[in-house]
Amino acid sequence: MPNLSSVLEVVTATHPGMVRSHNEDSLAADAENGLAVLADGMGGYNAGEVASGIAVEMIRTEMKKALASRKPETLNGGDAERLIEAHAARANTAIYRASQSQPHYSGMGTTLVVALWHDDRLSVGHIGDSRLYRLRDGALEQITRDHSLLQEQIDSGMITREQARHSQNKNLVTRAVGIDPEVETEVHTYSVQPDDLYLLCSDGLSDMVSDEDMQLTLSSLAANLPLAAEQLIQLANDNGGRDNISVILVRIAKRYPARTGVLDRVKAWFK
């Protein structure tokens, strides 16, 4: 894989919030390999931390290994999607087995959002209600769609987006990693432009801070990503900070096409 550390500017931040005593979110970012992973765990005792920790650590180390052995020109959108699916599935199996074998881990699970930047593109996989947003030309767009009761209610027309803001059912997800023997990861690939700013976050941010305030913060503070991340967490805490808050910010400095030059293609054609 080409080294993307000169292309991606990455900042991570996490905070337990104002109410919870411990942080069940886990996150990792690897600019070199163009990878960002964020998980929001659930379960009694410290099981939530265990579940999100397993998911993030497994995906970070295993995908890094898998990417190291790939030639850049062989990784296309489909490959990236399959890679994300395969590693989300492995994390699911590991968490499910742990919860089956150890009583105090029973029922633990986690949300997951995985982003992989490659060849001027971004493949993102998610399970549950942790999100990916994109700020492009000053407009913030939610890229992932939650696997949650609320989102299903919105989709079916039962409630409006505005009513959803005041719903009591924010904490119900319809899909999670490690709950069942198998899990379906929703994966899509998008084209990427220079100056795009991506935000991965747990619901501790998206439930506490309006999209308008997120957009204002990201567009105003894009020149200082650590401050932008700090400001988002502060906004969530100022609004009550009911849940753990995690954010990963990734800004695209320039284009990063895979090194498949014209000469390479011509050579391949004559072979």
Added chain:
Amino acid sequence: MAKLILSLEGSVIREVPLDKERITIGRRPQNDIQIENLAVSGEHACIVTILNDSFLEDLGSTNGTLVNGNPIKKHILQNNDVIEIGKYKLKYVVELATAAAPVAQDDFERTMVMKSSPGRPVAPPPTAAPLTSPPTGAPRPAAGPLTSPPMPRAAGPAAAAPKPAATEAQPLAALQLLTGPNAGKEIELVKNLTTLGKPGLQVAVITRRPQGYFITHVEGVSFPVVNGKTLDAQAHQLNDHDVIELAGVKMEFFLKR
């Protein structure tokens, strides 16, 4: 509750509690505090009290109103201020319970009161107790992921989002440019976040938070200067009438009430 102690040449005449929203002082009998002296105008001054703050206003009197020796038109009374009307003195005294509270504290308390308005929970919900956390997924029938019942995500009670930003309770503030081509121009800080300066050269941001307004450096080699002191990378709380220097422009921060 605050009170006024009316005295003449060192001897106390009477004490007047500020128990009404508006208390008038003057020579005519309909005033709440009547002072029968020709140096005092018929309707000389009034004091308006809102929560913990009392505002003194001269009502266009002939001989004026002094506070601690200085003539005033409008004045926010501070504990132990001495109001002079003619030869009479009125000392403004805040009862002990709140005497120690500086003005900023009053503002803070008021913020808290407004935050408890309907729709906004006063106290956070009980902290998630690990022992009572719900058995996530336990009572779940064997079914595919798409048809599984929703799984509770959190141990605490589901809470409606307190979407109205806590910052609504903040008084409105603004910046007035003191130098530069736009000197005199006023910028109202209506958003939770307002950036200032020149991108690429020097930028700072003013954030509106429940605790007040804060300025933080965003980009550029030089940091903002507040009241002649250069800031570091940390957020700095702004006080009424602070003077900010940024990208060669001076501006004054002030609260609008």
